Amino acid sequence: MKEEIKAQIIKQLEKDIPEISQIKQKIKLDIPKEDRFGDLSINVAFLLAKPLKKKPIEIAEQIKSILESFPYFSKVEVAGGGFINLFLSKEYYRDVLKQILKEKDRYGASPEKNKGRINVEFVSANPTGPLHLGHGRGAVVGNVQSNLYEYIGYKVEREFYINDAGRQIKKLGESVYARFRQIDQPDYPFPEDGYHGDYIKEIAQHLYKYEREKILSFVDEKQAVDFCSEFAKEMLLEKIKEDLKDFGVEFDIWFSEKKLYTTGKVEEAIQFLKEKGMIYEKEGAVWVKTTLYGDDKDRVIIKSDGSYTYFAGDIAYHYDKFKRGYDFIVNVWGADHHGYFPRLKAAVMAFGVPENWIRVMFIQLVKLFRKGQEVKMSKRSGSFVTLKELIEEVGKDAVIYFFLTKDSNTHLNFDIDLALKKSSENPVYYVQYAHARICSVFREAKERFSFDPEQDFEADISLLKEDQERVLMKHLAVIPDLIREAGEKQQPHKLTQITYDLASDFHYYYNHFKFLIKDDENLMRARLYLLKGIREALRTLFKLMGITPVERM
The missing domain is CATH 1.10.730.10 (Isoleucyl-tRNA Synthetase; Domain 1)
Incomplete structure (x- = not known):
C-alpha cells in the first residue's frame, strides 16, 4: 500500500514541484500510532525545504492544496511544523476490497518471481533418529520464511542437507548392529555412546526378519556395521521425509554430505581457494586465511594426518551453492552454531560474493510443558519428545502456530494444555x-x-x-x-x-x-x-x- 500510494503522490506532485525528483528516494510514508493523525503520514515537506529554500510548513500547505483533489484521500491536513497527515477515502478502501477478492489467498503477493533466485536450507537433521522439537521449529521457520520470500517475488529452492558422512552414521550402524546381535545374544555389548530408543530396536528387528542371513554372512564385522549404517540411514531418512510431508514441509533438493567427498567437490573447493591465494600450510596441516574476511583466526581444513576437517566439507557445500548461481542463500541453524557463522561467512566471502550473500536464522530450544511441569522424555526416542508425537497430540496447526509465536532466536515454552483448549x-x-x-x-x-x-x-x-x-x-x-x-x-x-x-x-x-x-x-x-x-x-x-x-x- 505505502509504495503504491507514494508513487502516486510523487507523480501528482512532479507537475508543480519538479524538485521532488531530487529527494524522492528519501520520501517515507508511515502509519501513525493514533487514528486521529490519519491513515498515513508523509515527510516530503521537510525533504523539500533545502532544494526549495522554504520553511517545511509553507511547503506542506502547498502540497496539501495539490493532494486534496487526489481521489484516494478524503482529507489532508498539515501538522507538527510540516508533517502531512493523509486520511484514505472510501474509494481507496473499495479498491482494496476489490483487490482482495480478485487475488484471494494470494492477496498482495508479487505476481511474478522476478526479484531473484535464492536457496533456503533448513532442518538438515542427522538421519540418526526421529525429528525432535528443535527440528520442528526449524522446519516451520524455514518453510514459512520461504513462503514469505515467494510472496515478495523470489524464486525459492528449499534444501535439506543430509548429514550422512562422519562419526554419527558409524555410531548409528554400531547401535543397530548391537541391537541386532542382542536378539540372539542378550549379553552382546552395546556401544557406550550408542543411540538408544525404541526406533533402534525396531530397525534391528526389521533387519533380523529380512536381512539376518546376509548380515551374518559378512566375514568382517565392520562390513556388517557398514551395512547396518547404510540401511538404518536410508530407513530413517525416509521416515524424516514422511514426517515432514505430513507437517506440510517439502524440499526441492536433498543434498548428500557424503557426495561432497565421493564426487571430488571438497578437493575442487580447496583448489579454488588455493588459486585465490587463500590457502597455506603450517605444522603439517592445510589452513584457510579466514582472518582476511573478519574471522578471529585462520582455520584448518586438512589435518596433519591428511583427513579433512568438518569445516572443509562445509566450505565445499557452500562453494557448490555458490556455483549454482543464487542471488543469496539462507541457512536455518540451531542456536549452538552462533559461534560458527563468522568463520563460515569469512570462507564464503573468499568466493567473491557480497557480505550479505549468506544469511543465517538461528533456532533456539523448545521446552514442552504440561500442567505447569516440563515434559522431557519420549518412550520411543529414549531421550526427547519427537515432533510426530507432539503433532499427534495437539494437531499440526497448533504446532505450527505456537512455533511461530516468538522470534526463532528466543527460547520457546510450548504449553500443551493451552494448545488443546477450545477457547x-x-x-x-x-x-x-x-x-x-x-x-x-x-x-x-x-x-x-x-x-x-x-x-x-x-x-x-x-x-x-x-x-x-x-x-x-x-x-x-x-x-x-x-x-x-x-x-x-x-x-x-x-x-x-x-x-x-x-x-x-x-x-x-x-x-x-x-x-x-x-x-x-x-x-x-x-x-x-x-x-x-x-x-x-x-x-x-x-x-x-x-x-x-x-x-x-
Whole structure:
C-alpha cells in the first residue's frame, strides 16, 4: 500500500514541484500510532525545504492544496511544523476490497518471481533418529520464511542437507548392529555412546526378519556395521521425509554430505581457494586465511594426518551453492552454531560474493510443558519428545502456530494444555474461529435470505460508516506491507501477530454489529462484502503459515 500510494503522490506532485525528483528516494510514508493523525503520514515537506529554500510548513500547505483533489484521500491536513497527515477515502478502501477478492489467498503477493533466485536450507537433521522439537521449529521457520520470500517475488529452492558422512552414521550402524546381535545374544555389548530408543530396536528387528542371513554372512564385522549404517540411514531418512510431508514441509533438493567427498567437490573447493591465494600450510596441516574476511583466526581444513576437517566439507557445500548461481542463500541453524557463522561467512566471502550473500536464522530450544511441569522424555526416542508425537497430540496447526509465536532466536515454552483448549485463550483456536465465524455467517445468509456471498456480487461500501468498519478496512489495506516487512526482515513470527490482530478486530465487529439485516439489503451486502475481504486476508495469512482455514468449529 505505502509504495503504491507514494508513487502516486510523487507523480501528482512532479507537475508543480519538479524538485521532488531530487529527494524522492528519501520520501517515507508511515502509519501513525493514533487514528486521529490519519491513515498515513508523509515527510516530503521537510525533504523539500533545502532544494526549495522554504520553511517545511509553507511547503506542506502547498502540497496539501495539490493532494486534496487526489481521489484516494478524503482529507489532508498539515501538522507538527510540516508533517502531512493523509486520511484514505472510501474509494481507496473499495479498491482494496476489490483487490482482495480478485487475488484471494494470494492477496498482495508479487505476481511474478522476478526479484531473484535464492536457496533456503533448513532442518538438515542427522538421519540418526526421529525429528525432535528443535527440528520442528526449524522446519516451520524455514518453510514459512520461504513462503514469505515467494510472496515478495523470489524464486525459492528449499534444501535439506543430509548429514550422512562422519562419526554419527558409524555410531548409528554400531547401535543397530548391537541391537541386532542382542536378539540372539542378550549379553552382546552395546556401544557406550550408542543411540538408544525404541526406533533402534525396531530397525534391528526389521533387519533380523529380512536381512539376518546376509548380515551374518559378512566375514568382517565392520562390513556388517557398514551395512547396518547404510540401511538404518536410508530407513530413517525416509521416515524424516514422511514426517515432514505430513507437517506440510517439502524440499526441492536433498543434498548428500557424503557426495561432497565421493564426487571430488571438497578437493575442487580447496583448489579454488588455493588459486585465490587463500590457502597455506603450517605444522603439517592445510589452513584457510579466514582472518582476511573478519574471522578471529585462520582455520584448518586438512589435518596433519591428511583427513579433512568438518569445516572443509562445509566450505565445499557452500562453494557448490555458490556455483549454482543464487542471488543469496539462507541457512536455518540451531542456536549452538552462533559461534560458527563468522568463520563460515569469512570462507564464503573468499568466493567473491557480497557480505550479505549468506544469511543465517538461528533456532533456539523448545521446552514442552504440561500442567505447569516440563515434559522431557519420549518412550520411543529414549531421550526427547519427537515432533510426530507432539503433532499427534495437539494437531499440526497448533504446532505450527505456537512455533511461530516468538522470534526463532528466543527460547520457546510450548504449553500443551493451552494448545488443546477450545477457547479464545488458545491463539490458534482464536484466529481459526474468526474464519469459521465468517463461513457460518455466509451459510446463514444463503439459508435465510437466499443470498450466497460465496458468489461474486457488488456492494456499496460507502454505507460502511462505523468506526470499526474503517478500522477493519485500514487493517486490510496494510496487511501486504506488514507481510512484506516480515519477509524482508526475516521475521516469520510476525505473521502470528498480524493474524491475531485481524482476528481480534473482526471478533469485536462480530460481537457488536449485525450482518444479516432483513430491512436493509444494501447495508447487509456491504457488510458481507467486507467480511469476504477479511476472510480472504485470513486465508492469505493461513496459507503463508501452513494453517488450515477451518470452516466449522
